[in-house]
Amino acid sequence: MTMSDLMDKIKKQLDQAGIKHEFTKLPDDISMEVEAHMKFHGRALKFAMTNMVLKTEKGLVVIQKRGDTQIDNKKLKALLNIKRLSLASEDDLKKFGLAPGIVPPLGYDIPIYMDKRVLEQEEVYTGTGDRLFTLKLSPDDLIKLNKATIGDFTKLEDTQSTGRVLSGIRATGKLHLGNYLGAVKGFLELQNDPNYQTFYMVVDLHTVTTPYDEKALKESVRNIIIDYLACGLDPDKSTLFIQSMVPEHIELAYLFSTVMTVARMQHLPTFKEKAKQYPENVSMALLNYPVLMAADILVYKAGLVPVGIDQEPHLEIAREIARKMNDQYNLNLPEPERFATAGEYIPSLTGEGKMSKSIEGSYINITDDLETIRKKIRSVPTSSEVGGEKQGGVAVLFSLLEAFTKNSPEEYKKFDELYNNKSLKYVELKDFLAEAIYEELKPIQERIKILEKDTEYVDQVIKEGAQKARQVASETLTEIKKAMGIDYDYN
Ligand code: TRP
Numbered sequence: 001m002t003m004s005d006l007m008d009k010i011k012k013q014l015d016q017a018g019i020k021h022e023f024t025k026l027p028d029d030i031s032m033e034v035e036a037h038m039k040f041h042g043r044a045l046k047f048a049m050t051n052m053v054l055k056t057e058k059g060l061v062v063i064q065k066r067g068d069t070q071i072d073n074k075k076l077k078a079l080l081n082i083k084r085l086s087l088a089s090e091d092d093l094k095k096f097g098l099a100p101g102i103v104p105p106l107g108y109d110i111p112i113y114m115d116k117r118v119l120e121q122e123e124v125y126t127g128t129g130d131r132l133f134t135l136k137l138s139p140d141d142l143i144k145l146n147k148a149t150i151g152d153f154t155k156l157e158d159t160q161s162t163g164r165v166l167s168g169i170r171a172t173g174k175l176h177l178g179n180y181l182g183a184v185k186g187f188l189e190l191q192n193d194p195n196y197q198t199f200y201m202v203v204d205l206h207t208v209t210t211p212y213d214e215k216a217l218k219e220s221v222r223n224i225i226i227d228y229l230a231c232g233l234d235p236d237k238s239t240l241f242i243q244s245m246v247p248e249h250i251e252l253a254y255l256f257s258t259v260m261t262v263a264r265m266q267h268l269p270t271f272k273e274k275a276k277q278y279p280e281n282v283s284m285a286l287l288n289y290p291v292l293m294a295a296d297i298l299v300y301k302a303g304l305v306p307v308g309i310d311q312e313p314h315l316e317i318a319r320e321i322a323r324k325m326n327d328q329y330n331l332n333l334p335e336p337e338r339f340a341t342a343g344e345y346i347p348s349l350t351g352e353g354k355m356s357k358s359i360e361g362s363y364i365n366i367t368d369d370l371e372t373i374r375k376k377i378r379s380v381p382t383s384s385e386v387g388g389e390k391q392g393g394v395a396v397l398f399s400l401l402e403a404f405t406k407n408s409p410e411e412y413k414k415f416d417e418l419y420n421n422k423s424l425k426y427v428e429l430k431d432f433l434a435e436a437i438y439e440e441l442k443p444i445q446e447r448i449k450i451l452e453k454d455t456e457y458v459d460q461v462i463k464e465g466a467q468k469a470r471q472v473a474s475e476t477l478t479e480i481k482k483a484m485g486i487d488y489d490y491n
Pocket of ligand 1 (some may be wrong): 166168170204206292293296297306307311314
């Protein structure tokens with residue numbers, strides 16, 4: 001038996017500690033993949049323990065997790081109290097005598113974190129430092145020797161879907177600054193992260209749950225697709241589509257409605273608000289709004305949903321539905337989490353509440369020209385007083401200023417100091433802000449103009465988006481119908 005030095009060293013350590021273990025030689029031509037090793041052992045992936053070296057801003061860490069789980073980045077970052085996480089480079093590993101893919105479970109001087117799910121197994125197969133050997137031992141024993149910290153930082157989900165992201169915006173007119181900062185910027189961030197597969201839609205079916213103008217709907221929907229494209233959503237990276245063009249959403253919403261009670265839906269704050277706002281239109285569709293939203297998300301098995309905090313009650317419904325469906329029909333739907341965008345709460349220009357299309361005078365459209373923006377900003381109410389705690393309209397101005405001086409924070413500081421010295425002239429702040437907003441919107445507006453003329457291209461994006469979305473959606477729908485016993489074979 002030939003062993004690398006590192007493997008020799010850990011064998012000695014295990015022997016000395018009296019820990020029961022077993023090294024197994026793998027066939028010379030076996031691949032590096034854990035799957036291949038477990039196939040050779042004739043055991044399921046959950047009996048594998050992988051050791052990974054990760055790089056954080058505080059240095060390297062080793063994590064030990066079961067082969068059938070995935071790292072939950074959010075939980076792991078919280079556990080380690082860090083912000084950045086990436087795989088260690090080959091050079092990083094060399095310093096510790098390690099190489100990628102063949103990290104042993106002990107024998108080096110890097111802190112180790114073991115996911116608690118590993119401990120559910122009496123014995124696991126793990127690496128040895130030599131790519132042609134595996135080591136079988138009890139994780140309980142191992143932990144005494146490698147002093148790993150136990151944590152909960154993995155998830156057990158279908159590997160294919162954990163990285164899926166879905167979101168949508170209702171088609172009531174043009175996008176406004178609140179949508180742009182609170183939603184679309186988050187869409188872009190996730191689109192450009194290679195760990196995610198992103199689906200973004202325009203939700204026309206939710207738009208019709210409250211009174212709307214049927215003559216204007218088509219155009220509003222198309223305009224939002226154009227706005228998406230102009231803001232940088234890229235049909236080569238994201239699937240961009242119109243909700244009703246993927247009828248699987250509706251069929252799944254019906255199936256989901258079988259596991260939710262009327263009482264649960266009636267008690268949602270979002271439902272109560274809308275019912276109060278439109279007392280003549282408390283329809284079944286309005287009651288079902290969150291069920292359709294759950295179907296929107298789960299038909300793609302999306303685990304992450306970039307939406308504003310006001311949508312949290314709806315995500316809770318989606319998670320409840322996922323749990324109930326999983327329990328009753330033995331499915332594997334993820335429980336979707338909200339992805340919070342930095343600018344997610346953009347206040348209304350009136351100084352009260354959130355920027356919203358349904359409140360006149362509260363918003364700036366992304367297509368507003370400089371004059372319009374200046375007028376709207378100038379009409380933000382500001383008291384005659386300067387200094388002290390920023391409230392109402394003043395707080396609105398400063399939070400917009402913060403959002404639009406991300407690349408020049410010294411500008412924010414300048415106005416903030418003037419305010420604190422009680423020497424700020426509001427009109428100067430307002431005009432500066434109006435220009436900063438326009439600067440950012442100008443290139444988007446230019447792209448909107450071009451896209452509005454390029455009918456063929458926009459048509460093609462919409463058609464292909466629906467096709468791509470349907471492929472994924474129909475797969476999930478078929479799986480769920482089968483689990484529910486609604487699959488017939490009379491063809
Ligand atoms: N309810 C969301 C809103 O008003 C819109 C929406 C519908 C949505 N379906 C969705 C958002 C699915 C995210 C995912 O903002």
